[in-house]
Amino acid sequence: MTFTAFLLDQSEDAVHGAITELDDSRLPDGNVTLRVQYSSLNYKDGMILKGIGRLVRNYPHIPGVDMAGVVETSTDARYSPGDRVLLTGWRVGESWWGGFSSRACVKADWLVEVPPELTTKQAMAVGTAGFTAMQALVALEAHGLVAGDPLLVTGASGGVGSSAILFAGLAGHHVVASTGRMENSAELEGLGAAEVIDRAELSQKPTRPLLSERWAGCIDAVGGDTLAHVLTEMQSRGSVAACGLVGGNGLETTVIPFLLRGVNLLGIDSVMASAAERAAVWGRIAAVLDPEKLEALTTEVPLADVAGYADLILAGKTKGRIVVNCAT
Numbered sequence: 200m201t202f203t204a205f206l207l208d209q210s211e212d213a214v215h216g217a218i219t220e221l222d223d224s225r226l227p228d229g230n231v232t233l234r235v236q237y238s239s240l241n242y243k244d245g246m247i248l249k250g251i252g253r254l255v256r257n258y259p260h261i262p263g264v265d266m267a268g269v270v271e272t273s274t275d276a277r278y279s280p281g282d283r284v285l286l287t288g289w290r291v292g293e294s295w296w297g298g299f300s301s302r303a304c305v306k307a308d309w310l311v312e313v314p315p316e317l318t319t320k321q322a323m324a325v326g327t328a329g330f331t332a333m334q335a336l337v338a339l340e341a342h343g344l345v346a347g348d349p350l351l352v353t354g355a356s357g358g359v360g361s362s363a364i365l366f367a368g369l370a371g372h373h374v375v376a377s378t379g380r381m382e383n384s385a386e387l388e389g390l391g392a393a394e395v396i397d398r399a400e401l402s403q404k405p406t407r408p409l410l411s412e413r414w415a416g417c418i419d420a421v422g423g424d425t426l427a428h429v430l431t432e433m434q435s436r437g438s439v440a441a442c443g444l445v446g447g448n449g450l451e452t453t454v455i456p457f458l459l460r461g462v463n464l465l466g467i468d469s470v471m472a473s474a475a476e477r478a479a480v481w482g483r484i485a486a487v488l489d490p491e492k493l494e495a496l497t498t499e500v501p502l503a504d505v506a507g508y509a510d511l512i513l514a515g516k517t518k519g520r521i522v523v524n525c526a527t
């Protein structure tokens with residue numbers, strides 16, 4: 200049998216990809232084979248599709264850090280043909296062939312059953328970005344964030360940001376969305392933002408170690424000077440969940456917010472989350488999800504279009520979540 204994939208190859212220093220028909224014998228040696236129905240496009244996929252950051256070491260390679268579909272064969276007792284499963288993280292799509300493919304072979308330990316409340320498409324509309332947003336929200340709540348507190352979300356129009364607005368809004372938090380595209384304000388309010396601010400307010404290096412207290416919590420997809428700035432504006436005992444680096448991977452700050460306001464800087468890693476954490480986070484997502492709002496932040500694209508969308512996501516020009524239909 201054969202399957203269809205977006206296969207990435209390298210020549211000299213450039214990577215290039217194309218839709219390719221491959222024989223099943225090329226699949227990696229996992230213990231569960233899936234018919235992949237949907238994947239999604241995350242910022243990291245954009246980097247991989249453009250060969251940025253040396254995330255992939257072996258070519259040819261099938262990218263796609265997310266996948267959801269139906270089990271075809273399994274030698275693991277936990278899974279049987281017909282089961283609906285999803286996979287995010289574990290460096291799949293980086294060091295293992297990923298979800299931009301109509302078939303995948305993976306390790307059973309990496310799989311999560313798709314919650315019964317969700318379709319496989321909805322699971323990928325959430326995907327790594329939405330999973331990360333919910334991980335961040337859970338971490339902030341565990342550190343004292345309660346409904347009604349001002350919660351800042353940076354990178355608001357993107358995958359992590361828009362998912363964070365959706366989940367935090369549904370949980371009753373007072374969400375303040377920071378965006379470089381104020382023209383998206385109505386959509387961000389529709390998802391659950393109570394206020395929208397221009398990201399220029401937060402993007403400069405802070406001029407003092409402490410500024411006026413504004414935020415009880417922050418879900419930050421931007422990093423760099425924005426994260427440094429936000430730390431100086433945190434309320435006493437407030438927490439920042441650091442998720443991303445689209446504004447830079449450096450962090451020039453002082454220890455003053457930690458010492459004088461007891462601010463917490465919480466690291467969020469979705470890739471190596473434990474099976475127990477995954478089950479808890481997906482359970483919370485399924486419990487709160489509003490299908491209409493999820494649909495509003497989702498764009499579906501065919502597999503053949505992922506390369507074009509990679510340019511857009513790296514340029515900060517996509518909105519919400521991009522679901523990849525692996526059957527087209």
Ligand SMILES: NC(=O)c1ccc[n+]([C@@H]2O[C@H](COP(=O)([O-])OP(=O)(O)OC[C@H]3O[C@@H](n4cnc5c(N)ncnc54)[C@H](OP(=O)(O)O)[C@@H]3O)[C@@H](O)[C@H]2O)c1
Pocket residue numbers: 240241242243327328331353354355356357358359360377378379380398420421425441442443444445446467468469470512513514515516517518519
């Ligand atoms: N820790 C983890 O496990 C984990 C998981 C998933 C993602 N991430 C990281 O989280 C970040 C966001 O991922 P994503 O999938 O949400 O990406 P995305 O869809 O591209 O969203 C990023 C958003 O940030 C804003 N932005 C873009 N460039 C910016 C800049 N130079 N300065 C300030 N804001 C900028 C844009 O929103 P506006 O136009 O509204 O400002 C953009 O839509 C990435 O760094 C990704 O690697 C980490």
